[in-house]
Amino acid sequence: MSLPEEAGTRAPSAPAGTARSVARELLGRTLDGLPGGAADQPSWTVGGAGPVGVDAGDERAAQAACGVMHVHGRAGGGPAPLTADYVSTVTGVLAAQGVTAALFARAQGRPPVRTGTSLAQGALLTVTQYLAAATAPDDDPAPPAAAGLATLVTADGARVEIETLDPTAWAGFWSRLAVPPRTAGRGWLPFQSRFGTAVCLLPPELHAAVLDHPLEAVRAAGAAHGVSVVAVGEATTAPPGLAPWTVAPAPLAPPARVTGTAPAGDASRPLAGVRVVESARRVQGPMAGHVLRMLGAEVVRVEPPGGDPQRAQPPVAGGCSVRFSALNHGKSVVEADLTTRRGRAAVVELAVGADVFLHNWAPGKDRALGLDADALHALHPRLVYASASGFGTALGPVPPIGTDYLAQVHGGLAAALRPADEPPAPSLMTVTDVLGGLVLAQAVLAGLLARERVNRGCRASSSLLSAAALVPRARRRTVLAPLDRPLPTADGLLCLGAEARSRPGEVARTVGAPGADAVGERLRSRTTDAWLAELRAAGLPSVAVRTDLAALAADPAFARAVLPPDAHVPYARPAAPWTFTEETPA
Known part of the structure; x- marks a missing residue:
């Protein structure tokens, strides 16, 4: 379906x-x-x-x-741009979330609002965990990780990513590649920590071992021990035909809707009154719950007895990983052992009393536990049952391990x-x-x-791969x-804005360089702030490159977008990335 341009706004700027x-696109879907x-x-x-x-606000x-x-460039030793419109994509999803949440609140009888993001x-939302780690007092500080990628090169020149979450498989x-256990063990911590540090300095012996073997031998070693081995190619395209998510209505008709008073609350909490039960680990599922909580939902996390193991991931402040807390602060927790009948029954009870149940379990685990969509819809036909995976069904019945880096490949x-x-890496x-x-x-x-408009629950599914696409x-x-x-x-460091990058000759004249090829050398002669002022005056707005995340919380320019550490949350975090303002009658 076609959607109108944003109501009441000017034509989109570049x-x-x-x-x-x-x-x-997402709002159309x-x-x-409906x-x-x-x-x-x-x-x-x-x-x-x-x-x-x-000054500048382009990608x-x-x-x-x-x-x-800064975060992306850590593995290479210095700040570097992502060369696709990643931040713009994230922001587009946030915009769709704001509109959809506002429509949901309106369907419940709350006043109409206008919404926005940037x-x-x-x-800022994409660096949530890294910002937390940079600004929290660490109970057990570790030295900063040196630069390094996890990508390996085989004897026949193939660049490969390997993945496992199991130290025994590692x-x-x-061992199959003739690396001594002690040497392999030195690589395990940086390999697993790369999700939080954005660097992976593996022992050189591991690189050398892969370089001694052709791709097929490395793949055979992976297959023998349950380690995914994927060759990294030059192709930039994603598998065709991937929808960002799929939604299927619940098979059972729900009872007649019970009408009542719309939930109270301010415009900035359009999901007030919504209850979400989340059983998820690492980043993908908890990030979804984090966003829903920022929109006003109550989120209940289901964790194993003793708590999620990610709570111990350094850096730790106040007895909990700050990276974990950055995505899970404000959620309540219920511990349940899903390997037992009693634990599964506890989750069923939670789901039956909720609006949303979401998880990112391994494929097939929901059915094995008896906690699949059909089972829960039989008890709660209006439930929104949401599941996330690494690859969905796009890569066949036995996909690689479903983690971020293999999804990127x-x-x-x-x-x-x-x-x-x-x-490529x-x-x-x-x-x-x-x-x-x-x-x-x-x-x-x-x-x-959809549930508000047709009074029926649904099953929603998405994957890392569908998001990448x-x-x-x-x-x-x-x-x-x-x-x-x-x-x-x-x-x-300075980054030229979009207007400046499109007019290199004018940049050269502004900074007093004889030509565009001499701009870099000329910029070394003065401070970043001095050059930013010159470029601003010339109509070529640009920005300083952030190389210290810890300084964000104290920077007046970010005062409305970053919440500083306080007595309750000992790290900085992005403020909710939407504005919701009640529409005034004409």
């Missing part, structure tokens, strides 16, 4: 054009076939810098100013996110985990809205010019 396109369609769609906006006080500038370049807020894989992002002069920033969680949250919102990218890898990269100044 910096946020991709985000608007993504939002319209959300509203297609009674009323897009007729009552609220006014919505997508901006560039939003509440962040920086590249948002990456630079908000720390995305590229800067999207960028040890067996390396299979989704074409390992090549699309790096420039053509770099070998996944970003060690958890790009598909975060985006996958946001897409799952939008699937939940679509399910909730949402990122627009060129068929050929991006070639970066020198002025497209972070540029050293006398005291830091």
Whole structure:
């Protein structure tokens, strides 16, 4: 279905054009076939810098100013841009979430609102865990990790990613490649920690061992021990025909709807009164619950006896991992042993009393536990049952291990996110985990809205791979010019804004360089702030490249977008990335 342009806004400007396109695509999928369609769609906006006080607000500038370049570039030794519109895609999903949540609240009888978000807020949300780790007091501080990628090269020149979450499988894989156990063991911690640190400095002996074997031998070692081995190619394209999510109505007709008073609350909490039960680990599922909680839902986490093992992941403050807390703060917790009948019964009881049940269990685990959609819908036909996976059914019945980095490879992002002069490799920033969680949250919102309009529950499914496919990218890898990269100044790094990058000759004249090829050298002569003022005066707005996430919380430019540490939450975190303002009658 076609959707109108954002009501009451100006025509889209180039910096946020991709985000608007993504939002319209997702809203079309959300509203297609529902009674009323897009007729009552609220006014919505997508901006560039939003509440962040920086000059430029295009994709590249948002990456630079908000720390995305810094986190992505850690593995390579310095800030580097993601060369596809990743932040714009994230922001487009956020925009769709704001509109869908507003429509849900309106369907419950609450006042109409207008909503908005921005590229800067999207960028900040993607670094949530890294910002928490950078700003929290660590009870057991570890030295900062050195640069390094997890990508390995075989004897016949293939670049490969390996994946396992099992230390025994890791040890067996390396033993088959003739690596001593002690040496292999030194690689386990940096390998598992890469999800939180965005770097992976493996012992050189591991690189050398893979380099001694052809690809087929490395694959055979992986197959023998349950380790996924995937070759990284130059292709930037994702598997065709992947929908961001799928929704199927519950098979049973629910009872007649009971009408009541709309939930009380302010406009910024459109999901007030919604109860979500979340049984999820790592990033994808918890991020979905985190977003729903920020929109006003009550979220109850189901954790194993003793708590989620991720609670011990360093850095730790106040007895809990700050990375874990960054995605799970504000959720209540119920411990249940799903291997026992009593534990499963406890989850059923929670789900029957909830609006949403979401999980990111391994494929088939829901049915094995008797906690699949059919089982829960038989007891609660209006339940929105949401599940997330690594690959869904796109890669066949026995897919690789469903983690971020393999999803980047299979989704074409390992090549699309790096420039053509770099070998393809996944970003060690958890790009598909975060985006996958946001897409799952939008699937939940679509399910909730559908339930309000047709009084029927549903099953919603998404995957890391389907989220990766949402990122627009060129068929050929991006070639970066020198002025497209972070540029050293006398005291830091500068990123030219979109307008400046499109007018290199004018940039050269502004900074007093004889030509565009001399701009880089000229910029080294003065401070970042001095050059930013010159460029602003010339109509070429640009930004400083953020290289210290800890400083974000104290930067006045981010005061409205980043919440500083306080007595209750000992780390900085992004503020909710939407505005909701009640519409005033004409």
